Each structure stands twice: as structure tokens, then as C-alpha cells.
Amino acid sequence: MIQVYSWATPNGHKVHIMLEECGLPYVVLPIDIGAGDQFEPRFLSISPNNKIPAIVDPDGPDEQPISLFESGAILLYLAGKTGQFMPTGVREKYEVLQWLMFQMGGVGPMLGQAHHFRIYAPQKIGYAIERYTNEAKRLYGVMNRQLARSKYIAGPHYSIADIAVFPWLRSWKNQGIDWNDYPHLRGWFDEIENRPAVKRGVAVLAAERKPLVDDKARQMLFGAEQYRAR
Numbered sequence: 749m750i751q752v753y754s755w756a757t758p759n760g761h762k763v764h765i766m767l768e769e770c771g772l773p774y775v776v777l778p779i780d781i782g783a784g785d786q787f788e789p790r791f792l793s794i795s796p797n798n799k800i801p802a803i804v805d806p807d808g809p810d811e812q813p814i815s816l817f818e819s820g821a822i823l824l825y826l827a828g829k830t831g832q833f834m835p836t837g838v839r840e841k842y843e844v845l846q847w848l849m850f851q852m853g854g855v856g857p858m859l860g861q862a863h864h865f866r867i868y869a870p871q872k873i874g875y876a877i878e879r880y881t882n883e884a885k886r887l888y889g890v891m892n893r894q895l896a897r898s899k900y901i902a903g904p905h906y907s908i909a910d911i912a913v914f915p916w917l918r919s920w921k922n923q924g925i926d927w928n929d930y931p932h933l934r935g936w937f938d939e940i941e942n943r944p945a946v947k948r949g950v951a952v953l954a955a956e957r958k959p960l961v962d963d964k965a966r967q968m969l970f971g972a973e974q975y976r977a978r
Contacts, residue, residue, distance in 0.1 A: 750774040753791060754801040755781050756950075756957040758915035759819040759856065763801045765911050765949030766823055770830045778956055781969060798974075805829075820852045823908040833908045840903060847902040847909035850890075851916070858883045859916050862923045868969075881924040888917075888930050895932040914940045915950065 750767065752774050754760040767774045779785040779800050786798045795802035795817035803822055808814030816822050827834035835841050862880040865873060891913070894901060902909040917937055920927065927934045940946055 749806070751777055751804040751806075752801060753777045753779050753794065753803070754953065755779050756953040757781070757800065758859075758918070759799070760801045760953065761915035761950050762819045762912050763803065763822050763826075764952040765915070765946050766826050766833070766908065768945035768949045769911065769943075770826055770832050772826070772830065776952055778953055780956070782958060782964070784964075820848055820912065823848070823912060827908050833906065833911065835903075835905065835907070844902040844907045844909050847894075848912055851909065851912040855887055855891075855913055855916050858887060859919075859923055863919065866924065867922055884923040884925060885929075888920075888925055888933060891936075892930040892933040895936045900936070910936075910940060914946065918950070 750772060752763060752767065754763060754776055755778060764776075779791055781800060785791060786795070786800060791802070792798060794804060794815040797817060799817065801819055801822065802815065802817040803825075804813060804815045805825075806813045814825075816825055824834070826832075834844060858880060861876075862884045865876040865880055869876070891901065898904070900906050900910050901913055914937070917933075918941075
């Protein structure tokens, strides 16, 4: 059974959704990032970048255990393990991979910064709020144009690209987005949101997550603890 070290965040939900879509058995081991669980040696041994999610698959390649961190790498691994949600054709595979990289390099980091400066930053910095809100809108526009000509993010079939993008758009209000500006993306979002496996995936650990408003949580996520040498 796959062990999933995770928390109820967009990156965590990517892996929860993928596991549910693939029908793989798994057990969730909560890593409370507001409490500092991500800095514990047991977690750092499988996720040296102290970020969730990470997995341990006791039935890995060559029947040997494997541990993986980075949500995109985990999605690729699970797609390879199950033969699901990744095309076999070379051209189609690279279509999916480029949109997965778009999520990993753009959607996740930029929307994360929009969340931080709009919601969590102790000082409201106008320049930062405007910069990252505008970048969020730009990225939404890129996806809206893609979905005007494609049923799914990377082509005609649901793939790990859709699984990677979807959780990051669930907080569209916090990103300063008006759905009326992105009708094709909104239609796609509504369809993905209603998939049974997606509903199950985003419910994982959702009841455990607490608002990141106390001083300890802020210190663990945004303060000096994040940068302490280990």
C-alpha cells in the first residue's frame, strides 16, 4: 500500500486525486505544515526539500521500495505505474508534459505568491499584490484560450495535466479572479470538480486543515524556521 505524506493543500490534493482516479490503495500520513511536521527528520529523509507531498511505494520498480517527493514527479510515477492518464503516443505524451511543466513552473508558484501577498503577508504591499494578481489573471487567460480549442488542458483526453492544474484553481476568489472573464476555463473547472474521484481526493485531510493565522503557523511557513540550516 502506498504511503502518502501529505496535507490538504493544492499540491497535496494533486496526489490524492491521482490515487483516487487510479484506484490505487493508499494510506495518508498527515504532515501538519502549520505545526512544523515538515521539518521532522522522518519526513526530511524522504522529502529533503521539506515540502509536501511525498510518497513511499513499497512495491516500486524492480519490486523494491521507492520514495518520491515533488508532486509533478509523483504524478508521472503513478501514471507510469498504472498506465493511466498519460498518453502512449510520443507527440501526445509531450503535449501533456509541457502543460504539466506549465503548472509546476507557472501556475503553482505564481498563484502561490498571489495567495501569500493577498491573504497571508503581514503587510499589504500594493506592488506585490498587483504584480501577482495580474500574473494570475494572465495564467488564467492562457488556460482559457487553450480550453477554447481543446476539451482538456493537454488535448482531447483527461490527463495528469488536468489533475495538476485543478487544485490550484479552487481558490480563485483569493487570487482576484472573476470567473466571468474565463468561460472556457470555468466550464472545464466545473466538469473536473464533479468527477467522483476528484471529490474524494479534495476531501482527504480537509477536515484536519486549520486556518494559518496563529504565530506558530506563520513562523513555520513564512518565518525563520523555513530557512534554518538542518
